Amino acid sequence: MSEMLSATFITVFIATVIAQAMPLMLAAVGETIGEQAGILNLGIEGVMLIGAYTGFVVTLMTGSFWIGMLAGAIGGVVANAAMLVLNVWLGLNQIVIGLAITLIGEGITSVLYLQNYTSSPASLGAQPRMPIPGLSEIPVIGPALFRQSGIFWLMIVLILVLAFALARTSWGLSTRSAGQKPSSLDAAGGSVMRTRSTAVILSGVLVGLGGAYLALLTTATFSPHLTNGLGFIAIVITMLSRGRILIVMLTSLVYGLAVAMGPALQVIGFTVPADIIKMLPFIIVIVMLIVFARSSVVPPALGAPYTRGAR
Amino acid sequence: MNGYTSGARRSRASRVLILTVSGALAVALTACSSGRGGSGDTGGTDDSAGTDVTQFALVAPENESDYGYNQAGIDAANGAAEELGIDVTIVPDAGYDNIETVLNQVADGGAQFIVAHASGYNVGAAAAAAAKNVPILIQDAGEEENVPDLIAAVKPEGQEGGYLAGVAAAMATTSKTVGIVVSADNANWFAMSSGFAEGVYSVDPTIQVLYTSVGPAAYADAAGGKTATEQIIASGADVVFGMGDGATLGYLQAIEASEGVMYIADIGDVTPGLNDTSKLLTSVRWNYEPAYVQAIKDIEAGTFGESTYPVDVENGGMYLQETDALTPEIMTAVEEASTAIADGSITPTIATSADEVAGIIAAKGE
Numbered sequence: 146m147s148e149m150l151s152a153t154f155i156t157v158f159i160a161t162v163i164a165q166a167m168p169l170m171l172a173a174v175g176e177t178i179g180e181q182a183g184i185l186n187l188g189i190e191g192v193m194l195i196g197a198y199t200g201f202v203v204t205l206m207t208g209s210f211w212i213g214m215l216a217g218a219i220g221g222v223v224a225n226a227a228m229l230v231l232n233v234w235l236g237l238n239q240i241v242i243g244l245a246i247t248l249i250g251e252g253i254t255s256v257l258y259l260q261n262y263t264s265s266p267a268s269l270g271a272q273p274r275m276p277i278p279g280l281s282e283i284p285v286i287g288p289a290l291f292r293q294s295g296i297f298w299l300m301i302v303l304i305l306v307l308a309f310a311l312a313r314t315s316w317g318l319s320t321r322s323a324g325q326k327p328s329s330l331d332a333a334g335g336s337v338m339r340t341r342s343t344a345v346i347l348s349g350v351l352v353g354l355g356g357a358y359l360a361l362l363t364t365a366t367f368s369p370h371l372t373n374g375l376g377f378i379a380i381v382i383t384m385l386s387r388g389r390i391l392i393v394m395l396t397s398l399v400y401g402l403a404v405a406m407g408p409a410l411q412v413i414g415f416t417v418p419a420d421i422i423k424m425l426p427f428i429i430v431i432v433m434l435i436v437f438a439r440s441s442v443v444p445p446a447l448g449a450p451y452t453r454g455a456r
Numbered sequence: 457m458n459g460y461t462s463g464a465r466r467s468r469a470s471r472v473l474i475l476t477v478s479g480a481l482a483v484a485l486t487a488c489s490s491g492r493g494g495s496g497d498t499g500g501t502d503d504s505a506g507t508d509v510t511q512f513a514l515v516a517p518e519n520e521s522d523y524g525y526n527q528a529g530i531d532a533a534n535g536a537a538e539e540l541g542i543d544v545t546i547v548p549d550a551g552y553d554n555i556e557t558v559l560n561q562v563a564d565g566g567a568q569f570i571v572a573h574a575s576g577y578n579v580g581a582a583a584a585a586a587a588k589n590v591p592i593l594i595q596d597a598g599e600e601e602n603v604p605d606l607i608a609a610v611k612p613e614g615q616e617g618g619y620l621a622g623v624a625a626a627m628a629t630t631s632k633t634v635g636i637v638v639s640a641d642n643a644n645w646f647a648m649s650s651g652f653a654e655g656v657y658s659v660d661p662t663i664q665v666l667y668t669s670v671g672p673a674a675y676a677d678a679a680g681g682k683t684a685t686e687q688i689i690a691s692g693a694d695v696v697f698g699m700g701d702g703a704t705l706g707y708l709q710a711i712e713a714s715e716g717v718m719y720i721a722d723i724g725d726v727t728p729g730l731n732d733t734s735k736l737l738t739s740v741r742w743n744y745e746p747a748y749v750q751a752i753k754d755i756e757a758g759t760f761g762e763s764t765y766p767v768d769v770e771n772g773g774m775y776l777q778e779t780d781a782l783t784p785e786i787m788t789a790v791e792e793a794s795t796a797i798a799d800g801s802i803t804p805t806i807a808t809s810a811d812e813v814a815g816i817i818a819a820k821g822e
Contacts, residue, residue: 157687158687164683366708411668
């Protein structure tokens with residue numbers, strides 16, 4: 146067993162943790178912004194798939210992972226437009242719309258993939274790396290952490306900027322007000338509709354990026370139902386993180402660790418039933434849910450209607 | 457209803473928009489749900505014994521893009537139809553839910569013989585065969601499952617193909633470490649894994665064989681497949697034997713991103729999925745066509761369901777795909793092993809669980 150724990154193995158293990166955590170992190174941050182504004186989007190599984198498929202197709206067409214990620218973000222916004230129009234603007238039920246988006250996302254991406262790539266499946270290959278001089282030379286950790294792609298670093302910066310903006314800026318205050326007490330935001334001269342609309346669009350960008358990251362960087366290909374329930378895990382993580390994006394980042398890394406542990410345990414010699422391997426990430430999420438459920442606080446106006454003047 | 461409006465009443469325009477969107481969704485859903493099966497009233501065959509088969513069907517859980525099991529079944533069905541000059545209807549992506557209904561619909565569509573191309577279909581297939589009186593070929597079942605004129609099983613001898621792949625892997629590895637990645641707890645893959653390990657040890661018992669599973673039924677988990685393959689490569693394996701249906705897409709990404717690593721595929725031809733085809737050492741090909749052709753002939757002769765149809769080395773149903781990476785020395789060793797398997801002097805072990813595979817790997821050929 147010990148001979149299996151080589152530097153290369155540990156490096157790949159750490160890189161796997163990050164690769165598995167990033168799509169979840171982006172999706173959960175997107176969901177966090179939406180929930181903080183009062184929008185519970187149960188459709189992020191479908192939005193992720195649409196972002197993933199869009200990013201995959203555009204990367205194949207252009208050969209650019211950057212353009213592919215941009216397309217994934219646009220795909221996410223388009224998918225979330227259903228939530229924007231039907232819920233924020235027209236006031237239909239968020240849960241029903243969310244489930245519909247999930248089903249449509251799963252269906253449409255599967256149909257399009259099977260229609261276009263069944264006979265000649267395509268792969269994207271490895272994305273270009275952007276090693277950080279000096280740090281990437283550190284044994285074991287360096288290649289895993291500091292030899293990532295430029296897209297990885299941009300996503301990290303984006304998440305940190307949003308964490309700051311949500312907690313410290315007037316935009317963040319408006320967003321949180323729309324979820325905490327929209328009537329106060331309205332009374333203060335803010336627009337609940339505009340605030341929620343912005344949050345849904347931004348949420349679509351991030352969830353779409355999460356899907357695109359999964360297809361382009363984590364898997365380097367697309368297959369039907371690629372997300373495998375990742376969107377629903379993102380919703381749980383969002384609920385547990387109470388709007389704190391740094392906690393979203395940490396819990397996403399825990400999920401990545403759980404995913405990476407399954408094959409790693411087998412390779413180093415543990416005979417682990419395949420059922421346990423596949424369940425491990427979900428078991429950890431359920432344990433987190435049980436442990437932290439009492440402290441889980443969702444915005445009071447989450448999923449609730451806001452009608453000006455209504456009591 | 458929830459949402460932000462400037463008054464309690466919703467405008468007429470909003471209602472019209474909602475009705476329009478709802479109507480469009482309903483039309484779209486109706487269109488999506490009407491893709492499979494038919495409304496024909498052709499019914500099944502009244503009596504399969506001695507019936508001339510002019511049309512048959514294959515129902516598969518996924519499609520041919522898996523480079524594996526589904527691809528092999530679909531290719532074989534098309535090949536059998538061409539060989540016999542009859543029509544075939546391929547129903548890919550049928551999944552595993554409500555398979556009895558799908559098979560009934562296929563029978564109603566006029567199929568005089570159906571290949572139910574997944575062992576998970578066996579229960580539904582038996583029910584559909586009885587309900588529609590249509591002969592159905594099921595997968596991986598024993599002789600006891602055969603029912604004259606209605607049900608017969610096709611049985612791949614995966615351990616034999618795995619053994620040949622093991623011989624090739626042992627002769628190709630330079631790191632003296634080879635890996636096995638499977639995406640599910642599947643009887644065929646356990647058998648192929650045990651055969652592979654024994655084939656490796658028959659060449660060199662000092663070679664290390666690593667084994668990892670993506671999940672109990674992660675057939676189409678490309679992301680999980682990539683992760684598992686990356687880790688097995690990081691552990692030193694320079695030849696990876698992958699079994700995975702749709703998860704194969706993930707295996708191939710990991711293989712292509714690694715230098716000096718060769719891949720052994722299973723069942724189908726993965727060449728179209730590789731940007732660098734020199735990465736492919738070989739593939740354990742399964743050829744169902746002889747089995748399908750024989751089954752159709754047996755239906756016409758009225759003897760269907762009296763025996764199981766093997767897919768093995770002896771009848772050419774299981775063999776290694778030729779590639780440039782298979783050197784003459786490897787080919788010679790593989791041919792010798794094939795001959796020994798065909799004449800019964802080598803009988804690879806059939807593992808039926810991951811624990812049994814682990815035991816065979818730990819035994820190192822002793």
